[in-house]
Amino acid sequence: MIYRNGFLIYNPAARTLDTAGVEQLDRTLEVLHKAGHSIATARTFGPGTGADVARECLAKGADLILVAGGDGTINEAANGVIPSEVPFGVLPGGTANILAMELGLPQAMEEAARGLGQWIPRRISAGLLTSDGGSHRRFFLLLAGVGLDAHIVSQVDPALKSSQGKLAYWIAGLAEFSRELDEFEVRAGGQVRRVSFALSSRVRNYGGSVVITPDAHLLRDDFAMAWFEGRNTLRYLTYLGGILTNKLAGMEGVTLLHARSAEFVPLEDGPVFVEVDGELAGALPARVDIVPDALTLLVPPSFLSWTR
Structure with a gap:
């Protein structure tokens, strides 16, 4: 699956997205672009803003919402996407990455991103x-x-x-x-x-x-x-x-x-x-x-x- 209008939401305050983490984010975007995906970034602006950022991405016609951050950032973004049918994916990048761990994703953000094209959409309960x-x-x-x-x-x-x-x-x-x-x-x-x-x-x-x-x-x-x-x-x-x-x-x-x-x-x-x-x-x-x-x-x- 190739995504043409995807958005990568990230939390710049996430523990792993410090100076070195920004470089990791850049490498992750490079991986996604080389795979043929068209992905724009959208940052959060503090606690509680992730849902609104996700809604703005949906309003722009997003065909994919990716979230790089901890479980708190993922939760906020999900609250902005539910009950939309737009695919929602996660990349590990915060204090705790329980959802990424549960899914069996690689711990490194760019390594996880390499599998995006093979990930399968499934409707789940929340x-x-x-x-x-x-x-x-x-x-x-x-x-x-x-x-x-x-x-x-x-x-x-x-x-x-x-x-x-x-x-x-x-x-x-x-x-x-x-x-x-x-x-x-x-x-x-x-x-x-x-x-x-x-x-x-x-x-x-x-x-x-x-x-x-x-x-x-x-x-x-x-x-x-x-x-x-x-x-x-x-x-x-x-x-x-x-x-x-x-x-x-x-x-x-x-x-x-x-x-x-x-x-x-x-x-x-x-x-x-x-x-x-x-x-x-x-x-x-x-x-x-x-x-x-x-x-x-x-x-x-x-x-x-x-x-x-």
Whole structure:
């Protein structure tokens, strides 16, 4: 497939798009042009601008939207493309590149770009978060986290994230051991639990480091959910052991299930945060829903070998 009016959206503030990264972006464009694709660049202008940039590209008749950046930039651009049928592809280029990892793309941006002509368009479902009691709505491709991990995201130092990448999240996570966790109620699949962390995922990889929901897949039409009970952060050391040894199923305090929607209800004063695709996205009360036939994602042929 050759694209005649494609746009490459990139985040100039992405960790890997510093001076050396700009050269990598130039090399990537050269790869695309040599392959016969006509690709223009479109930069974002700060947090929250990616969706508008994507909409502007669609208004110019784009036949392809590529995004070079981390999962946050990809999320913003996807929010501007959904529910269009214009193909949407990703190139790794940020702090975390979970979607690129999930698709099995090469880590180097220009190497990933070499496969563009062979990538296959597939309509996939997306998640939709409705938060802050219904006042905010946001699509997501990877996951929604409520409680513990969203609080960690809220505490990440932006400067440290820019310089140290994923290490900034681990540092913020260690600080959680000094506090009692907030609890809330989660309802899905006919089950109700009082928990401190609830994950609704479309992907296997969590944070690019561990696997919490091994049965999740972008070609499924549901969420793989993992709920964790308990206020005491030390309990999460046991949970982490279960994650690392792939023994979460059946562990006390852990609920694993698949569902197409879930509700999250606050039980105490003070905000309980929600994050989607690694970015803070509001507070409870909230819900997540599957939106079928939402996005035309470009995937390598090997990705289609998945079966239920």
